[in-house]
Amino acid sequence: NAGVTQTPKFRILKIGQSMTLQCTQDMNHNYMYWYRQDPGMGLKLIYYSVGAGITDKGEVPNGYNVSRSTTEDFPLRLELAAPSQTSVYFCASSYAGGNYGYTFGSGTRLTVV
């Protein structure tokens, strides 16, 4: 049971480039989330999804897009990378809302130069 898998683990982008951060889970969880973690700032929610075909904005969605075509996959798209998007990105999943706990992936460390 792999849990939540994120790829790549590290990436350096130039300003203006685009990329997709991949996230997949094999636990049949309905809810999936993208967070970013900046030093000393804690984790902030970017986007989340409560099921295939349903996505919604979190606290810091600007500059990002997501899609959820399957239960397993929840990719995060950066269209025009900016230095402010330098961060560590975590994908997470939970079976549902309410009383269920979260499982996190190992993260993607992104640097925009």
Next chain:
Amino acid sequence: KQEVTQIPAALSVPEGENLVLNCSFTDSAIYNLQWFRQDPGKGLTSLLLIQSSQREQTSGRLNASLDKSSGRSTLYIAASQPGDSATYLCAVRPQDYGGSQGNLIFGKGTKLSVKP
């Protein structure tokens, strides 16, 4: 708006000590509270999940308590070891977050260092 605070921000103890990490939250309307461990450059590992109806959860040398009415949780680590060195994050799952269903609100963490 729900806010989560963790005190202290950093803690250094000698091996073998029992220690307590603190977490406070401003709104008691939560589904649950989860403690995570994060090693440098790594992801988050879930340690304990306490539902709002529970008072505590235990796993090995770890014990987490929850006092929802006062907005507090503690993580107790018994007989600390150098391998316990990591950042410990507390997160609550609010019952209402402006429609952001199931979002976790995180504290900034306590960085623990256990010296041999």
